[in-house]
Amino acid sequence: VAGFVYGDTPMNGIAVIVTARGDLNAAQNLAEDIATRCWNDRSRFKRVLTPIEDAVSMMVLNGNDTSRQPQIFADVADNPGGGGRGNTTYVLQALIKADVQDVVVGNFVDPALAQKAHNVGVGNSFKATFNLKTESLYSKPFEAEVIVEKISDGSCIGRRGIWAGRAITIGTSALIRIGG
Numbered sequence: 001v002a003g004f005v006y007g008d009t010p011m012n013g014i015a016v017i018v019t020a021r022g023d024l025n026a027a028q029n030l031a032e033d034i035a036t037r038c039w040n041d042r043s044r045f046k047r048v049l050t051p052i053e054d055a056v057s058m059m060v061l062n063g064n065d066t067s068r069q070p071q072i073f074a075d076v077a078d079n080p081g082g083g084g085r086g087n088t089t090y091v092l093q094a095l096i097k098a099d100v101q102d103v104v105v106g107n108f109v110d111p112a113l114a115q116k117a118h119n120v121g122v123g124n125s126f127k128a129t130f131n132l133k134t135e136s137l138y139s140k141p142f143e144a145e146v147i148v149e150k151i152s153d154g155s156c157i158g159r160r161g162i163w164a165g166r167a168i169t170i171g172t173s174a175l176i177r178i179g180g
Contacts, residue, residue, distance in 0.1 A: 001014065001015040001016075001017060002014055002045075014035075014038045014045075016031045016034045016035045016038070017031070018030045018031040018034070047076075049076065050073075052090060052091060052094045053094070055073050055091070055094075056094045056095060056097075056098045056100060057098075058071060058073075059071070059073070059095065059098075059100050059103060060098060060100055063100060063101055063102060063103075073091065075088055075090065075091050077138075078138070080107070080109065085109060085134070085136065085138075085139060086107055086108065086109035087108060087109045087110055087130070087131055087134055087139045088138055088139050089130050089131065089139070089140065089142040091105070092105055092108070092130075092142070092178075093142060096144065096178060096179065099179070099180075101179075101180035102180060108130070109134075110130055110131060110132075110134060111133075111134075111171060111172060112132050112133040112134070113128055113129070113130055113132070113174070113176075114171070114172045114173055114174045115172055116128065117146075117148045117151060117174030117176055118151050118172055118174060120148055121148060121151075122148050122149065122150060122151055123147070123148065124147070124148055125145060125146060125147045125148070126145075126146060126148075127143055127144070127145055127146075128143065128144055128145070128146040128176065129141055129142070129143050130142040130143070130144070144178045145178070146176040146177060146178050147176065147177045148174060148175075148176055149174075149175040149176060149177050150174065150175040151172075151173070151174045151175075152172075152173045152174070153169075153172065153173075154169050154170040154171045154172055154173045155167070155168070155169050156168050156169075156170070
């Protein structure tokens with residue numbers, strides 16, 4: 001079990017689980033063998049993160065040269081699937097500061113902002129405050145003028161993986177645009 005490499009925990013790493021039928025000694029030996037191999041290879045499992053400034057530069061290059069391969073960037077420290085809240089604005093602010101165009105920032109978790117977009121309505125603009133009610137040490141408020149493109153009650157049918165064909169409700173949602 002590899003664990004979540006970007007988890008904010010002091011003891012994060014690989015766990016080895018072995019099951020056996022009646023031979024505890026064989027299971028323990030195999031677990032120790034696998035754990036030793038993982039430990040000896042631990043340098044292979046370290047991740048090198050790209051600084052925001054470098055990532056934004058790559059995005060600008062992609063925007064200016066359509067022959068480049070599309071790229072996906074992730075704020076790996078704020079992954080809701082790994083325990084993050086999904087509401088840091090560092091990448092978003094860097095994109096706006098660099099005037100990067102035609103970028104989609106997906107899944108920003110901010111129920112109050114989604115509700116405000118619903119109240120304002122599609123096609124209207126307003127000064128959005130990100131993290132107004134969900135501020136934390138890593139999720140500071142941020143303001144930007146936005147236009148409401150779409151709104152949804154969050155009900156949908158999954159299209160891929162384990163959610164394919166299943167009803168999902170993610171809550172009040174909105175698609176907003178900031179500049180380009």
